Amino acid sequence: MTLDYGIIGNCQTAALISSKGSIDWCCFPRFDSPSVFAKILDNQKGGSFEIVPTSKYTTEQTYVKNTNVLSTTFRSQHGEFEVLDFFPCYVNQSNGFESFQEIHRIIKVHKGNPEVKFKFDPRFNYARDKTDLFLKNGVISADSEKEKLFLNTNLDPEKFMWAKAIELEGESFFILSYNDIIHTRLTDSKKLLELTIDFWHSVIEKTTLPSEYKEQVIRSVLVLELLRYEKSGAIVAAATTSLPEIIGEGRNWDYRYCWLRDAALTVDALTKVCHFDETRKFIKWLVGCCKILQTMRGVEGETKLSEKILKHLDGYKGSKPVRIGNDAYKQTQNDVPGEVLESIYKFYVEYEYVREMTPEQWASMVQWGNAAAKLWKKEDQGIWEFREKKGHYTFSKLLCWVALDRGAKLALKCGDPQQAEKWRKIAEEIREDILQNGWNEKIKAFTQKYGSEDLDASLLLIPHFGFLPPDHPKVLSTIDRIVENLTEGCLVYRYKSEDDFGKPKNAFIPCTLWLVESMYLAGRKERARELFEDLLGHSNHLGLFSEDINPYRKELLGNFPQTYTHMALINAAVMLSEASIKKPVCKIRLE
Incomplete structure (x- = not known):
């Protein structure tokens, strides 16, 4: 079984809903808040909100077209009904973003008189706090010492609360509100559904879609927009914690934070499809809160993300430990300035119309560039966040080169030729160092770290970042060695060398997509397309992907x-569509 879940959210938090219509993961009020439903991490103790027909049934799950509103249709011998799940969010009359800490569930009977039971079983604080249910004035309240959930419905609340059979007819409504007595009337739920659908449609309407793979791009854009924390512009790596990279092993991490690397590359991808506002907001957040260089942050800029283990939870499919927090925030990862400056360079120089960079923004860019100049000779823990294995990782050196190459070009645009020349010289020094020490003549490939024979799929990105031409013999040879040694069908492993937890057993999905890009750029266009289309067949039923995949069972794994x-x-x-986003000549000047 793969990860058969859909996601709903409001750009502040999110919930995962199974293909059977059960809310098995939800945190309030933020992505990284303690869970109120966590069945996905412990089938018995985690807590959920389930809808269960009393007779044998099947389900079909889709999204309302071009939205993050989830539709689950139940069919049984007694009838058919649809459940629409969403977090209300929309643009108000003042052109401001509006969202509530509420989940709405609308049930529409399409046929017959189906009979169902409900299981409403919230468990606060990762199922650590005692939760009591009360019924008062027709509203169900779930209370712990510090938190409350309120549930309002037009169904019989006593039957609902005690999981007694209820015959459905017409439309039924549920509003689940966090820590605030419900201010939305049940009758307003349909209006909020319309506004929410309109909001997500507006997100897609501003998207410049490629000529091919439109549906896949639309779903990906909707995922990225949902996982963007609207208040700050930060983007979380995933909606979950501790979904394992490998079943039964310890590679279980909390991804509900903003990795600057991931977020910078994400806004760059969004910029490619003309989502410029997201990049502007991310840059503003970056300049405002990231004066201390750190690999990752909380969504409002928090710097301390201490890791803890929740021993009482059994984990997804028994995969312990369940972790909250992530000690990767303490790590040295020298590639991060490169991804940041790459995305900012593209935004200001390649994609945008005439822009003005403020002195504060330029000072931040100088900080990132100088960090790369200082760090490039030092060991780090690399893009893969090795906990005990510092080294001179080739990808980290590559991205330090990117930081200084792009920084120098930005400096020229901003009228600072002295800074540009300083960074250009260091970039050239890094380039020579990589060509001398990152290349292994014996295996004819760039390797994971200096002096090693281990291959690493991150080096497929060498042509992506323009370090060498895509048809350069060393690039082509590196691609060939990776295909020979790190691939299983269309799926690519990050590396196969031993790390802190042994040898990886599952492929890393982004690496397959990097291979697609490198193949395409190298002129192997037909093979690139074959790889891409094969990979698309491994998404879940809604077109969603996790981070990892078992190459033999084709099971999605990871957050x-x-x-x-x-x-x-x-x-x-x-790239495969050969879509070209309009790239006007851009002048940058300091205000």
Whole structure:
């Protein structure tokens, strides 16, 4: 069984709903808040909100077209009904973003008189806090010492609360509100549904779609927009914690934070399809809160994300430990300035019309460039966040080169030739160092780290970043070695060398998409398309991807849905479609 879940959200938090219509994961009020439903991490203790017909049934799940509104249709011998799940969010009359800490569930009977039971079983604080249910004035209240959920419905609340059979007819409404007595009338739920549908449609209407793979790009854009924290512009890596990279092993991490690398590459992908506002907001957040260089942040700029283990939860399919927080925030990852400056360079120089960079923004760019100049000779923990294995990782050196190459070009645009020349010289020094020490003549490939023979799929991105031409003999040879040693069918492993937890057993989905790009750029266009279309067949039933996939069982694994994967999917689809986003000549000047 793969990850058969859909996601709904309001650009502040999210919920996962199974193909059977059960809310199995939800956190309030933010993506990284403690869960109120966590059945996905413990089938018995986690808590859920389930809808169960009393007779044998089947379900079919889709999204309302071009939205993040989820539709689950139940069919049984007694009838058919549809459940529409959504977080209300919309643009108000003042052109401001509006959302509520509410989940709405609308049930529409399409045929017959289906009979169902409901299981409403919230468990606050990752199922650590005692939760009591009360019924008062027709509203169901779930209370813990610190938190409350309120549930209002037009069905019989006592039958609902005690999981007694209820015969459905017409339309039924549920409004689940966090820590606030419900201010939305049940009769307003349909209006909020319309506004929410209109909001997500507006997101897609501003998207410049490639000529091919439109549906896949639309779904990916909707995922990335949902996982963007509207208040700040930060983008979380995924909606979940501790969905394992490998079943039964310890590679279980909390991804509900903003990795600057992932977020920078994500806004770049969104910019490719003309989502400029998201990049502007991310840059503003970056300049405002990231004066201390750190690999990752909380969605409002938090710097301390201490890792803890929840021993009482059994984990997804028994995969312990369940972690909250992520100690990767303490790590040294020297590639990050490169991804940041790459996305900002593209935004200001390649994609935008005439823009003005403020002195504060330029000072931040100088900070990132100088960081790369300082760090490039030092060991780090690399893009894969090795916990105990520092080294001179070739990808980190490559991205330090990117940071200084793009920084120098930005400096010229901003009228600072001295800074440009300083960075250009260091970039050239890094380039020579990589060509001398990152290349292994014995295996005819760029390797994971200096002096190693281990291959690493991140080096498929060498032509993507313009370090060498895509048809350069060393690029082509590296592609060939990776295909020979790191692929299983269309699926690509990050590496196969031993890390902190042993040898990886599952493929990393973004790496397949990087292979698609590198193949295409190298002129192997037909093979690139074959790889891409094969990969598309491995999504879940809604077109969603996680981070990892078992190459033999084709089971999606890892946190879900995964920003990195959907970002790389957009990049590959745009390239394969040979779509060209308008790139006007751009002048940048300091205000």
